Amino acid sequence: MRILLIASALFATAAVSSPVExxxxxxxxxxxxxxxxxxxxxxxxxxxxMGVVTEAGPTEAAAARGVTIPGNRVIGVYNNIFAVRMLEASESAMIEAPIRFYVTEQEDGTATLSYKTPSFIFSHYALESPEVMRIALDLDPIFESIAKTAAE
Known part of the structure; x- marks a missing residue:
């Protein structure tokens, strides 16, 4: 019975679904x-x-193993100007860069775009340095523009 539950859970994770807001x-x-x-x-x-500095996703690797899953890609975006500013403000906060966009394929053939806002991501470091939030607030409209341009 336990194996059946585990298999069911694994099968359910491969189903197409949009990230939840x-x-x-x-x-x-x-x-x-x-x-x-x-x-x-x-x-x-x-x-x-901004530059695309990372890309990762399981879709192509799964296909190479003979497993078909919906398209799933994480695209890391950042710019060295912000990286240098962030390092000066908080070395710890730099672990959050690049900021990621998440592209997920839907059952109807369309794709969904998701991302965490820079101000949300970097809010965890605000007590360490107020400059972190100034940088995050500079990044918010840039990431909003990227998302809107891509999704329009």
Whole structure:
């Protein structure tokens, strides 16, 4: 019985579902396909003078093992100007960079874009240095612009 429950739980995690909006998160359903939205996020990041510094996702690796799962990609975005400012404000806070966008493929072929706002992410370091929140508040409209541009 225990094996059946574990197998059921594993199968349920592979089902398509959108991330749930929660405190500090922005979740945007789009009309774009998974790959189109990935490309749009990268393009919007560059247009906002930010760099794509990391990418990760289990979809392609699973496919290489013969396992099919919905498209799932995390795209880390940042800029060295903000990295240097953040390091000067709080070395500890730098572990949160790059800030990630999350692209998830939906059952209908569209993709959802999600991200945590910089002010939410860096709020945990505000007591360490007020400058951390100033930087986060500078980043909030940039990440909002990237998301809106990508999702429009």
């Amino acid at each position: 929660r405190d500090g998160w922005v979740v945007m359903e789009t009309r774009y396909s998974y790959q189109e939205l990935i490309d749009r996020v990268k393009s919007a990041a560059r247009a906002n003078k």
